[in-house]
Amino acid sequence: MKILMIRRAEQFSPNAVENDRAILEAVALRLSSRGHQVTQVDETLLASSLAADKPDFIFSMARLPESLRLLQTSGIKVVNAPQGVSQCSRRHVQSLMASLHIPYPAGEGPHGYWLKRADAAAQTADDVVYVPDLQALASAEAAMRARGIRDYLVSPHVEGDLVKFYGVSTTGFFRYYYPTDDGLSKFGLEQLNGQAHHYPFSAADLQTKAEALAAAVGLQIYGGDMIVTNDGSWYMIDFNDWPSFSRCREEAAEAIARLI
Numbered sequence: 682m683k684i685l686m687i688r689r690a691e692q693f694s695p696n697a698v699e700n701d702r703a704i705l706e707a708v709a710l711r712l713s714s715r716g717h718q719v720t721q722v723d724e725t726l727l728a729s730s731l732a733a734d735k736p737d738f739i740f741s742m743a744r745l746p747e748s749l750r751l752l753q754t755s756g757i758k759v760v761n762a763p764q765g766v767s768q769c770s771r772r773h774v775q776s777l778m779a780s781l782h783i784p785y786p787a788g789e790g791p792h793g794y795w796l797k798r799a800d801a802a803a804q805t806a807d808d809v810v811y812v813p814d815l816q817a818l819a820s821a822e823a824a825m826r827a828r829g830i831r832d833y834l835v836s837p838h839v840e841g842d843l844v845k846f847y848g849v850s851t852t853g854f855f856r857y858y859y860p861t862d863d864g865l866s867k868f869g870l871e872q873l874n875g876q877a878h879h880y881p882f883s884a885a886d887l888q889t890k891a892e893a894l895a896a897a898v899g900l901q902i903y904g905g906d907m908i909v910t911n912d913g914s915w916y917m918i919d920f921n922d923w924p925s926f927s928r929c930r931e932e933a934a935e936a937i938a939r940l941i
Contacts, residue, residue, distance in 0.1 A: 682737040684712055684941070685730065686721045689742035689923070692804050700925035705742060707934035712740075712941065724748045731755060740941060741766075742923045744802060760941065765899025766922045771834055772799040774920050777897045783890045784916045786908070790837030795918075796821045800832035802921060811838065811873055836918070841910040842877040847926055847933060848891055850901040854936035855888045858928045874908070882909045894920060902937060 686705055694701040709719045722730045724743040728751060739759040741752060749763040768774075778785050786795075796818060798808040807828065812818045818835065825833055846857040859877040887907065894917075895903045904924030909915045926933035 683718045683734070684720070684738045684740060685736035686719060687727060687739065687741040687743045687748070688721060688723050690724050690745055690748075693744045693802055694925075695804055695806070697925050697927075700927045701742065701923075704926045704930055704934060704937075705740075707930055708740065708937045708941075711934055711938035715938070727751055738941065740937075744922075761900050761902050761922050765901075768898050769802070769900065769920070769922045770800055770832075771797055771919075772832060774894070774898060775834065777894060778917060778920075781890065781893055781897060783894060784914070786836040786839050786916050786918060788837055792840055793838040794818050795836050795838060796825065797834050797836070798825070798830055798832070799834045800830065809870065811870065838873070839908040839910065839916050839918075841874065841908045841915075842880050843871050843874045844877075844907050844909055844915075845904065845924075845928070846887060846891060846907065847904045847924055847929060848888070848895065848902075849933060849936040849940055850892055850895050850903070852936040852940050854933060855891070856929045856932070857884065857887065863928065878911070880909045880911050880913060882913050882915050887915065890917075891920075898922075901940060 686709055688705060689701055691698050709721060713719050724745055727743065727748050736757060739752065739757050741759050741761065743749060743752065744766060749767050752759050752763040775785060793811060793813045796810045796812060803809050810821050812821050843860060844857050845860055848855045859879065860871045861877045891905065900922050902923055903920065905917060905920040907915050907917045
């Protein structure tokens with residue numbers, strides 16, 4: 682096949698440009714070794730690339746609205762599907778979590794609050810903000826509105842182990858990690874929960890619910906974050922298309938190549 686691989690615009694890879702490109706390169710290497718003709722392009726050049734030569738398959742990390750519209754009308758099979766990426770806003774994902782009975786933080790915040798941009802993925806450190814109380818929350822909301830962001834979500838901070846998970850649907854690939862174990866971080870916010878205690882929880886339950894959510898959103902390649910409390914219960918706090926898989930890149934690349 683002729684496979685076009687689309688690199689994500691750098692604004693959607695805050696402090697992770699190299700890691701996001703590395704997973705794309707790892708998948709490209711495996712596809713090339715299988716005999717496919719692989720071309721890579723920045724999503725800002727997608728229109729001219731499609732006009733010059735139509736591929737048989739598109740492997741996309743694109744997030745710009747104009748890129749997603751172009752992919753949706755291309756008539757070409759795309760992973761992740763642009764419809765799914767479009768539906769991966771925090772507000773829509775949270776509504777799906779409620780309908781699927783996936784636990785997420787709600788209610789009062791005796792340990793503080795999180796203010797998160799809800800209309801798009803985080804692009805700067807100011808798009809995901811922790812505040813210790815309601816007074817600080819009001820100031821943070823005003824600052825977000827001043828930046829022109831009107832769609833945001835507020836959730837209580839939950840104390841417990843922060844866990845990052847990664848999946849590739851239909852391949853059996855699912856992994857989870859504790860970021861405070863290795864220190865890898867985009868903005869350093871993981872340290873607010875302190876060093877992980879590795880509280881026991883049901884990994885099988887997490888995988889089942891994560892895959893159900895991915896299917897509801899319309900994603901095949903996904904990642905997210907959760908908090909595990911000291912009694913073994915857990916709360917999903919983030920879900921997104923195309924993580925960098927930096928902790929399991931080679932395994933993930935092989936699973937994604939098999940998926941394609």
